[in-house]
Amino acid sequence: MNGEFIPHTVAALFTLAIFSFLWKDNPLYKAAESLAVGLSAGYFTVILIRTSLMRTLIDPLFEEGQVLVIIPGILGLLMYLRLTRRWTWISRYPLAFYMGIASGAALSPTILAYVVRQIEYTIVPMGFGSWEGITNILIVVMVFCSLFYFFFSVPHKGVFGGVSRIGIWVIMVAFGAQFGFTVMARISLLIGRVQFLLGDWLGLIHLE
Amino acid sequence: MAPTSGADPPAPPTDVRAEDSDDDAGHSITVRWSRSPDDGGGARTVTTYTVLRAESAAGPWEEVGEVPAGTTDYVDRARVEGGQVAHEVTNGTPYYYAVRASGPDGGRQAVADAPAIASAQWYHKGKTPILTVLLVFSALVLYFVRKARKHPEGIYVRPIAGMDAVDEAVGRATEMGRPILYVLGLGTAATISTIASYAILARVAKKVAQYQSRLIIPNYDPIVMAVAQETVRQAYTDAGRPDLYDEKDIFFVTHAQFAYVAAVNGIMLREKTATNFYLGKFYAESLILAETGNIAGSIQIAGTDEASQLPFFVTACDYTLIGEELYAASAYLAREPLLLGALKAQDVLKGLAMAWLLVGALLTSFGVNLLRRWISVQM
Incomplete structure (x- = not known):
C-alpha cells in the first residue's frame, strides 16, 4: 500500500457517490453533495478573506496607509445591515453603487466584444476566385442572416421571415457542431475519471 | 559606447x-x-x-x-x-x-x-470606435425611449416563445402544488445576462406571488443573492402580497461550480420543482442542470448569452432564449417605455452594424479596407 492509497480511496468513494446520482437521489449522493458544498463554501470564504478583505482593504489601510480604501470598506460593512430588519434598506445603497459601477465598467468591454470585434472580423474579402473567397461569402451571408433573426421590433414575415429562417438554421447548425464538440470533451473527462478509478485507485490498468 | x-x-x-x-x-x-x-x-x-x-x-x-x-x-x-x-x-x-x-x-x-x-492618459485614442458606438447607441436609446413614452403601442416586439410560456409554467406549478426553481447562473450581479435575468425574475416573482406559489432561488454569488432578494421582495410588494415573501427561499449555496450544481440537482429532486428557470450566465453546468430537470419532468425555460452552452439548453429544455432574446425578454414581458425604447435602439444599432459589415466586406473585396480599418480597436 503506497502513501496515496488512502487519499485515492477517499476520492474514489466520493466519485462513486456522485456517480450514484445516475441511479437516483440517495443518501450517499446527499452525503457527497453536502460535503462538497460545505467544504467549498468554507474554502472560498477563506480565499475571499485573503484575496479580497486582506489584500484590498486591511493591508492597504494598515500597512500602506491608503485611507481611501475606507470608503469601499464602509460600503461593504453596510451590506451586513441586510441582517437587521430595521436598517436593511441601507444595504440597498452599496448594492446600487456596485451595480452602477460594475454595469458602467462592463459597457465598454461588452460593446468591444459583441459589436465592434464582430463587425471587424466579419469584414473579409469575398470572391468566387478562390476557396477562401467563397468561404468568406458564406461567412458574411450567414452572419447577416443570423443577426436578422435577432431583430425584435420587426415582424418576421415575408422576406424578413425568410432571411430570419435561414438565420435560425445557421444558428442550429452551429449549435449542432458545438454540441458534438463539447460532448467529446465531456467524454474525455469521463475517461479521465475512469482511468483514475481503474488505474490510480485499483491499479487494474497501467498507462504509460 | x-x-x-x-x-x-x-x-x-x-x-x-x-x-x-x-x-x-x-x-x-x-x-x-x-x-x-x-x-x-x-x-x-x-x-x-x-x-x-x-x-x-x-x-x-x-x-x-x-x-x-x-x-x-x-x-x-x-x-x-x-x-x-x-x-x-x-x-x-x-x-x-x-x-x-x-x-x-x-x-x-x-x-x-x-x-x-511614465504617465496615464485620460483618453485612449485606439478605443474611439467603442466611444462612437456608445454615443450613437445612447442617442438612439434616448430618442426611442422618448418615442415609446409617447406611443408605447407603436413599438412592435415579435413573440418570444419562452416568455409566452412563463404564465403557463407558473400556473402549472401552482396547480401541482409544487415550487418553482429559478437559477440565475454563475455570473456576477453586474454580468449583462444576470441583469437581464433580474428583469425576468421580477415578472416571474410577481406571477408567483399572485398565484400564491413558492419560488426557490439557490445562488452561486452572495451579491447576486442580495439583488435577487431585493427584486423578489419588490415583486411581491407590487403584487400586493408582501406577506408571502420568504427570504429563506433565496439563499447562497457555494461559490464552487460543481458543488453548486450538485446542490441544485438535489433541490430539483427533493423539492420536486414543477418549473425550472435557468436564465443568466452558464458554463459547463448547463447540461447537468437541464438534464436533471428533464429527468425530473419539470417544465424548463432557459436562456443565456453564453453561445457554447446554448446547444445543451436547446436539447434538454422546453424553451430556450437564444442570446439576445434573453435581453429582449424583459421588454417583451414588461412593455415599459424604457425597455421598449432600448430594444428598438438595439435593433437600429444592429441594422447599422449589418450595413457596415456588408458594405465593408464588399469594399474589402475590391481592396478598399476603409471601413474595417475604422472599426478596428487598438488596445
Missing part, C-alpha cells in the same frame, strides 16, 4: 529613444532604436538586444528586458507576479534607458539622449 565585454562585439544600436507608452494608465515606457549595422549585415553577429534602465544618466544600469536580433522596440511595463510587484515603472519618475546589441563576442550599448517619464 565602449564594449561591455569580449574581443570583437557588434556595433551598438543607433537612435535609441524612450518615451511614455501611448493610451494607457501609465507604468509603461516604450524604448525604440535603430538596428545595429551588424544586425542582418556587417562583419559581426547580433543575437539579442538587452534593454537597460537607470534612474540617473550615470547608472547604475539594471537589465529590464531582452529581445531577439531584428527587433527595434521594447515596452518596459510594470509586472505583478504572484500578487507581488515584480517590476515597477513608477509614474512621474524619470528613467534613463540604454540598449545593448550582443553577440557571441560580447556587446556594446547606446544610451537614449533623454529620460522618459
Whole structure:
C-alpha cells in the first residue's frame, strides 16, 4: 500500500457517490453533495478573506496607509445591515453603487466584444476566385442572416421571415457542431475519471 | 559606447529613444532604436538586444528586458507576479534607458539622449470606435425611449416563445402544488445576462406571488443573492402580497461550480420543482442542470448569452432564449417605455452594424479596407 492509497480511496468513494446520482437521489449522493458544498463554501470564504478583505482593504489601510480604501470598506460593512430588519434598506445603497459601477465598467468591454470585434472580423474579402473567397461569402451571408433573426421590433414575415429562417438554421447548425464538440470533451473527462478509478485507485490498468 | 565585454562585439544600436507608452494608465515606457549595422549585415553577429534602465544618466544600469536580433522596440511595463510587484515603472519618475546589441563576442550599448517619464492618459485614442458606438447607441436609446413614452403601442416586439410560456409554467406549478426553481447562473450581479435575468425574475416573482406559489432561488454569488432578494421582495410588494415573501427561499449555496450544481440537482429532486428557470450566465453546468430537470419532468425555460452552452439548453429544455432574446425578454414581458425604447435602439444599432459589415466586406473585396480599418480597436 503506497502513501496515496488512502487519499485515492477517499476520492474514489466520493466519485462513486456522485456517480450514484445516475441511479437516483440517495443518501450517499446527499452525503457527497453536502460535503462538497460545505467544504467549498468554507474554502472560498477563506480565499475571499485573503484575496479580497486582506489584500484590498486591511493591508492597504494598515500597512500602506491608503485611507481611501475606507470608503469601499464602509460600503461593504453596510451590506451586513441586510441582517437587521430595521436598517436593511441601507444595504440597498452599496448594492446600487456596485451595480452602477460594475454595469458602467462592463459597457465598454461588452460593446468591444459583441459589436465592434464582430463587425471587424466579419469584414473579409469575398470572391468566387478562390476557396477562401467563397468561404468568406458564406461567412458574411450567414452572419447577416443570423443577426436578422435577432431583430425584435420587426415582424418576421415575408422576406424578413425568410432571411430570419435561414438565420435560425445557421444558428442550429452551429449549435449542432458545438454540441458534438463539447460532448467529446465531456467524454474525455469521463475517461479521465475512469482511468483514475481503474488505474490510480485499483491499479487494474497501467498507462504509460 | 565602449564594449561591455569580449574581443570583437557588434556595433551598438543607433537612435535609441524612450518615451511614455501611448493610451494607457501609465507604468509603461516604450524604448525604440535603430538596428545595429551588424544586425542582418556587417562583419559581426547580433543575437539579442538587452534593454537597460537607470534612474540617473550615470547608472547604475539594471537589465529590464531582452529581445531577439531584428527587433527595434521594447515596452518596459510594470509586472505583478504572484500578487507581488515584480517590476515597477513608477509614474512621474524619470528613467534613463540604454540598449545593448550582443553577440557571441560580447556587446556594446547606446544610451537614449533623454529620460522618459511614465504617465496615464485620460483618453485612449485606439478605443474611439467603442466611444462612437456608445454615443450613437445612447442617442438612439434616448430618442426611442422618448418615442415609446409617447406611443408605447407603436413599438412592435415579435413573440418570444419562452416568455409566452412563463404564465403557463407558473400556473402549472401552482396547480401541482409544487415550487418553482429559478437559477440565475454563475455570473456576477453586474454580468449583462444576470441583469437581464433580474428583469425576468421580477415578472416571474410577481406571477408567483399572485398565484400564491413558492419560488426557490439557490445562488452561486452572495451579491447576486442580495439583488435577487431585493427584486423578489419588490415583486411581491407590487403584487400586493408582501406577506408571502420568504427570504429563506433565496439563499447562497457555494461559490464552487460543481458543488453548486450538485446542490441544485438535489433541490430539483427533493423539492420536486414543477418549473425550472435557468436564465443568466452558464458554463459547463448547463447540461447537468437541464438534464436533471428533464429527468425530473419539470417544465424548463432557459436562456443565456453564453453561445457554447446554448446547444445543451436547446436539447434538454422546453424553451430556450437564444442570446439576445434573453435581453429582449424583459421588454417583451414588461412593455415599459424604457425597455421598449432600448430594444428598438438595439435593433437600429444592429441594422447599422449589418450595413457596415456588408458594405465593408464588399469594399474589402475590391481592396478598399476603409471601413474595417475604422472599426478596428487598438488596445
